[in-house]
Amino acid sequence: MLNTSQTEKLFNVDGHLSEEGIAIWVDALQYQKTGALPEKVKEHVENCALCKSAVVELYSVIGQEDRPLSEHPYFGGTDHQTRRAIKHDIKLWIKIAASLLILVSIAVALLFQFWHTNNSGELFAEYFSPYPNIVLKRNLVQEHQNKSFVTAMDHYNKGEFRSATQYFEKSGQVEVLSDTALFYYGNASLATGNAKQAIVLFGPLLTDSGSRFFRQAEWYYALAYLSADKPEQCLQQLKKLIDEDTHHKTEALELLRKIE
Amino acid sequence: MSANDYEVRLLHENPGELILLYQELIKIIVQKQLINPGFFKSQNRDDIIQTINEHLLKKMPHIAKYYNGLSLLRTYVSVIIRNKCREYYRSQLKQETTYMSDQDVLLAPGIKRKVFIRKFQTTVLHEGLQYTSAQETEKHIVFEYEFRRFDAILRTFTKQKAKIELCIRYFFHIPCRTSDLKAYWPGAEKKYLKIFSGKKSSEAESTKTEKYKVLTGLINRCENKTNTNDAIRKWLADKITELIDLLNGDPQQNYFDNETFQYFVEAYYNRKENIG
Numbered sequence: 016m017l018n019t020s021q022t023e024k025l026f027n028v029d030g031h032l033s034e035e036g037i038a039i040w041v042d043a044l045q046y047q048k049t050g051a052l053p054e055k056v057k058e059h060v061e062n063c064a065l066c067k068s069a070v071v072e073l074y075s076v077i078g079q080e081d082r083p084l085s086e087h088p089y090f091g092g093t094d095h096q097t098r099r100a101i102k103h104d105i106k107l108w109i110k111i112a113a114s115l116l117i118l119v120s121i122a123v124a125l126l127f128q129f130w131h132t133n134n135s136g137e138l139f140a141e142y143f144s145p146y147p148n149i150v151l152k153r154n155l156v157q158e159h160q161n162k163s164f165v166t167a168m169d170h171y172n173k174g175e176f177r178s179a180t181q182y183f184e185k186s187g188q189v190e191v192l193s194d195t196a197l198f199y200y201g202n203a204s205l206a207t208g209n210a211k212q213a214i215v216l217f218g219p220l221l222t223d224s225g226s227r228f229f230r231q232a233e234w235y236y237a238l239a240y241l242s243a244d245k246p247e248q249c250l251q252q253l254k255k256l257i258d259e260d261t262h263h264k265t266e267a268l269e270l271l272r273k274i275e
Numbered sequence: 276m277s278a279n280d281y282e283v284r285l286l287h288e289n290p291g292e293l294i295l296l297y298q299e300l301i302k303i304i305v306q307k308q309l310i311n312p313g314f315f316k317s318q319n320r321d322d323i324i325q326t327i328n329e330h331l332l333k334k335m336p337h338i339a340k341y342y343n344g345l346s347l348l349r350t351y352v353s354v355i356i357r358n359k360c361r362e363y364y365r366s367q368l369k370q371e372t373t374y375m376s377d378q379d380v381l382l383a384p385g386i387k388r389k390v391f392i393r394k395f396q397t398t399v400l401h402e403g404l405q406y407t408s409a410q411e412t413e414k415h416i417v418f419e420y421e422f423r424r425f426d427a428i429l430r431t432f433t434k435q436k437a438k439i440e441l442c443i444r445y446f447f448h449i450p451c452r453t454s455d456l457k458a459y460w461p462g463a464e465k466k467y468l469k470i471f472s473g474k475k476s477s478e479a480e481s482t483k484t485e486k487y488k489v490l491t492g493l494i495n496r497c498e499n500k501t502n503t504n505d506a507i508r509k510w511l512a513d514k515i516t517e518l519i520d521l522l523n524g525d526p527q528q529n530y531f532d533n534e535t536f537q538y539f540v541e542a543y544y545n546r547k548e549n550i551g
């Protein structure tokens with residue numbers, strides 16, 4: 016509410032609306048608050064064609080300005096703004112609730128994943144040990160002219176599996192990897208936590224039952240799936256090991272029970 | 276800090292920047308007040324804007340002194356810009372022209388005569404000539420602008436809005452709803468609720484005299500007065516004239532008369548009904 020002296024400021028000495036009087040009327044039209052105008056101001060425009068014309072003219076011109084209405088010094092926000100604020104509040108709460116729900120879901124999923132991974136990880140750590148190097152260095156040098164492969168095996172022997180994988184990779188760039196190379200490269204990959212690569216490397220060995228590392232590869236293949244957190248494929252591979260009565264049968268059976 | 280607070284701060288601390296901030300506003304007002312109605316060519320727009328900028332720059336101390344913070348500063352400055360536009364228009368309204376008149380019998384041939392002519396004259400179309408038809412979209416845009424303007428005009432009648440609207444609708448055969456009647460007279464009698472129940476005025480009431488009779492009866496019952504039919508006729512005629520004048524604007528931008536006003540009002544309420 017305006018006091019008398021403030022209302023007087025909305026009029027000129029000649030009794031018409033002052034610049035600010037016209038401005039507040041235009042604001043009232045824009046903010047849909049004509050009812051909130053001081054009674055004297057309302058009455059004047061109701062009866063004064065000159066001021067009415069000024070108000071309408073200006074409103075027609077600036078009312079189309081494409082800009083949001085800011086908070087008004089006299090009217091405050093518009094009804095629309097208030098409604099929008101309430102809508103905004105509701106939207107905000109919905110957003111917060113949705114965010115919380117998503118966060119909780121993610122947390123549950125992560126916990127489950129963590130528990131599951133942890134479980135798989137623990138089992139993998141329990142059963143995995145890199146296959147010992149059974150290839151004599153002398154034979155290696157004789158059989159393989161590729162120096163990278165020899166170096167890779169050196170690192171493998173020392174337990175430096177990351178370096179070993181690098182040299183295996185280099186070796187693969189020079190010549191087609193032999194079954195031996197594939198098997199140890201797969202082991203080194205498993206040891207460095209790269210289960211996906213290990214699965215790829217062990218794959219060709221399993222297609223040839225006459226391969227030197229066929230049986231061992233079957234076992235490590237199962238472990239690779241365990242490490243990659245693919246329990247179904249792992250179980251499938253373990254069942255195969257058990258059915259085929261391999262020398263990994265006991266371990267496979269034990270692991271199978273633990274996973275199930 | 277609201278946008279208005281920021282602008283008020285600029286007014287006191289950096290008026291030049293405030294003027295820069297209001298450039299778009301100045302452009303809109305100049306365009307709508309002086310260019311769009313055809314008073315000035317669009318090539319003159321930048322010059323006019325520059326004149327207004329200079330005026331505002333000079334006027335800033337006055338604004339800082341007299342702005343009391345009751346309205347938005349932007350609207351307050353808009354009033355000043357509008358006033359300057361009107362002043363500019365008036366200064367260009369009349370221009371001194373010297374021409375030879377062969378038809379002026381009072382002057383000897385060949386004698387120059389100094390006259391003042393209106394610079395902005397409307398072209399009067401001769402009888403039989405038609406206005407060119409604009410595209411429907413363009414018409415629609417023009418209508419929307421005028422509807423908005425008419426809506427604002429009605430809203431300036433804070434006390435009489437419902438009464439004026441009801442009378443206009445009834446007088447121009449636009450179906451009235453009971454809600455329109457109740458806006459004017461919340462405790463309206465059944466007799467009137469029946470008359471203003473959404474139907475078009477019946478044939479019996481379609482003569483102007485009958486209409487004034489109904490309206491006089493309604494106004495007298497609602498306001499507990501003893502107006503005559505003639506008094507109501509005069510009041511309504513005055514209001515329609517006032518509405519037409521306001522729609523036409525000052526300086527005049529539209530050319531509504533009683534007949535075109537009726538078409539306009541019908542279109543306005545049709546649109547309102549369609550929007551719901």
